[in-house]
Amino acid sequence: MTSHVENLPGVTVRVPAKINLELRVGPPRPDGYHGLATVFHAVDLVDHVTVTPAERWGVDVEGTDAHLVPEDDSNLALAAAKMLAGAHTEKAFPVHVHVCKQIPVAGGMAGGSADAAGALVACDALWGLGLGVEGLHEYAARLGSDVNFALVGGTAVGSGRGENVVPALTAGRYEWVVVQAEGGLSTPSVFREIDRLREGREVPEPRPAPELLAALRQGDVEGLAACLYNDLEEAAFSLRPELESVRDAGLMLGAVGGLVSGSGPTIVFLARDRHSACDLAAALVNSGAATRVHTAVGPVPGAQIVESTPPA
Numbered sequence: 025m026t027s028h029v030e031n032l033p034g035v036t037v038r039v040p041a042k043i044n045l046e047l048r049v050g051p052p053r054p055d056g057y058h059g060l061a062t063v064f065h066a067v068d069l070v071d072h073v074t075v076t077p078a079e080r081w082g083v084d085v086e087g088t089d090a091h092l093v094p095e096d097d098s099n100l101a102l103a104a105a106k107m108l109a110g111a112h113t114e115k116a117f118p119v120h121v122h123v124c125k126q127i128p129v130a131g132g133m134a135g136g137s138a139d140a141a142g143a144l145v146a147c148d149a150l151w152g153l154g155l156g157v158e159g160l161h162e163y164a165a166r167l168g169s170d171v172n173f174a175l176v177g178g179t180a181v182g183s184g185r186g187e188n189v190v191p192a193l194t195a196g197r198y199e200w201v202v203v204q205a206e207g208g209l210s211t212p213s214v215f216r217e218i219d220r221l222r223e224g225r226e227v228p229e230p231r232p233a234p235e236l237l238a239a240l241r242q243g244d245v246e247g248l249a250a251c252l253y254n255d256l257e258e259a260a261f262s263l264r265p266e267l268e269s270v271r272d273a274g275l276m277l278g279a280v281g282g283l284v285s286g287s288g289p290t291i292v293f294l295a296r297d298r299h300s301a302c303d304l305a306a307a308l309v310n311s312g313a314a315t316r317v318h319t320a321v322g323p324v325p326g327a328q329i330v331e332s333t334p335p336a
C-alpha cells in the first residue's frame with residue numbers, strides 16, 4: 025500500500041434498520057423471487073460500518089448477536105465493498121470493514137442489507153469515487169432487495185423485489201417498540217412457507233393500499249395502525265407459533281398496532297407517543313411476554329457518514 029493511502033482516515037457510516045409498514049407479496053416469479061408492494065420505514069435502531077485502509081481485505085463484527093454474523097467473504101458489508109472495488113479498480117484499494125451491530129440479526133429488519141449499504145457509502149467516500157446515493161443504487165440492487173432502501177431511508181414505497189424505492193411524503197414521527205425474538209428466521213424459509221400455505225389460493229399482484237400513505241401524510245397514528253399489514257405474518261406465525269402470543273400481548277398492553285417485521289421474527293408495535301412506547305416496553309418485559317425490547321423512532325435518514333477517523 026502506498027503511504028498516501030495508509031494516511032487516509034477511516035470512514036464511519038451510520039445506517040438504520042427498516043420496518044415494513046405494509047408488505048404485500050405476489051406469486052413467485054419465474055426468477056424465483058416474489059413481486060412485492062411494500063412501504064419501508066427506517067427507524068433509529070442502527071449499525072455503524074467503518075472502513076479503514078488495510079494491507080488486505082477483512083471484516084470483524086461486534087455488538088448485538090455479533091457471533092451470528094460471518095467474518096469472511098459472505099459478510100454482506102465486505103461483499104459490498106469488494107463488489108464496488110471490482111468496478112473501480114483504478115481508485116479502490118483493500119479495506120478492513122468493522123461492523124458494530126445494534127440491529128437484530130436475521131430479525132426481518134434488514135440488518136445485513138443495512139451493513140452492505142453502509143459499506144457502499146463508506147467506500148465511495150474513502151476511495152473518492154464520487155458516486156453518491158444515485159450512483160450507488162445499481163450496486164445496491166445487485167447486493168440484495170433491501171439495500172437500496174437502506175441508502176435512502178425515511179419512508180418509501182418499494183416495488184419489484186423491493187429494490188425500486190420511491191420516497192413517500194410523511195408528517196410527524198412515529199414511536200415504536202421493537203421486540204427481538206430468540207433466534208432468527210431465514211427469509212427464504214418464510215417465503216417457502218407462504219407459498220406452501222397459499223397452495224390452491226389465487227394470489228393477486230401486490231398493490232399498496234392508498235389509505236396507509238394517506239395516514240402517513242396526515243401524521244395519523246391511529247390511521248396508520250389500522251393499515252399496518254404483512255402478508256408474511258401468517259408464514260412467520262406458522263413457523264414460530266409463539267410469536268402470535270407476543271403480538272397479542274403487545275396489543276393487549278396498549279399498543280395501537282403491531283405486526284411481524286418483514287420476514288420476522290422481530291415484532292414491532294406502534295405506540296401513541298414516546299411516553300406510551302416506554303410504558304409498553306416496560307409492560308412487555310414485566311408481564312414476561314418479552315425479554316429483548318427496544319424503543320425506536322422513525323422515520324430517520326438512510327446511510328450517513330458520521331465521522332472520518334484519523335489513521336492510528
Ligand code: ATP
Pocket residue numbers: 092093094098099100101123128129130131132133134135136137139140170209211286287288
Ligand atoms: P431481511 O429482513 O433483509 O430479510 P434479516 O434482517 O432477516 O434480513 P439479516 O440480519 O440481514 O436478516 O441476516 C440474514 C443473514 O445474513 C444471517 O444469516 C447473517 O448471518 C447473514 N449476514 C451476512 N452479513 C451480515 C451482516 N453484515 N449483518 C447481519 N447479517 C449478515
